[in-house]
Amino acid sequence: MTTRDALENWIAQLPLGSRDAFDALYSATSAKLFGVILRVLNDRGEAEDVLQEVFVKIWHNAGRYQAGGYSPMTWLITIARNAAIDRLRKRQRREADMTGAIEDTLVDPRLGPEALAVNASGREQLVACMGELEAKRGEAVRRAYLQGETYAELAAHFDVPLNTMRTWLRRSLISLRECLTR
Known part of the structure; x- marks a missing residue:
């Protein structure tokens, strides 16, 4: 178990640019902070991204930590929890925006009440099926088919090879088709 003094010492060395202190702090706390982030996000890949962002914040803001105040672990957990939230x-905002885009795309103002009710049911099913996709793949589908982004733009945005993006979209569409036929 790492002591409070050790954590405070490592944090105090970060504003001086000590990579050894950063490595020691990361080794001692990253598993705990990852657990906090993962509990909030419930998505391992996203939690890994946020953990990286958290340690960048810690590196840049270590000078703000005041020894003798909150425990260093409380300070670190607060940063991690806030970043995850x-x-x-x-x-959630992005998903709400995409749901609105799906709804706007599927509604035809010339339809009567019966057709609108049928469309609403289909829209709800499509939104539910989109929710079953892994977050990044769902976002790729929305960006490709609702916002008109190209495979190349999506591959660059998600930092994956072009053929991987094509595979993501093809498999996602297959999953959507299977979900919609249930």
Whole structure:
């Protein structure tokens, strides 16, 4: 178990640019912080991304930590938890925006009440099926088919090879078709 003094010492060395202190702090705390982030996000890949962002924040803000105040672990957990909550809110806003885009795309103002009711049911099913896709793949489908982004733009955005993006989209569409026929 790492002591409070050791954590405070490592944090105090970060503003001086000590990579050894950063490595030691990361080794001692990353598993705990990852667990906190993962509990909030419930997505391993996204939690890994946020953990990286958290340690960048810690590196840049270590000078703000005041020894003798909160315990260093409380300070670190607060940074991790807040970053995870920010990511979760961003994800929820993005999903709400995409749901609105799906709804706007599927509604034809010339339809009568019966057709609108049938469309609403289909829209709800499509939104539910989109929710079953892994987050990044669902976003890729939305960006490709609702926003008109090209395979190359998507591959660059998600930092994957072009053929991987094509595979993501093809498999996602297959999953959507299977879900919609249930």
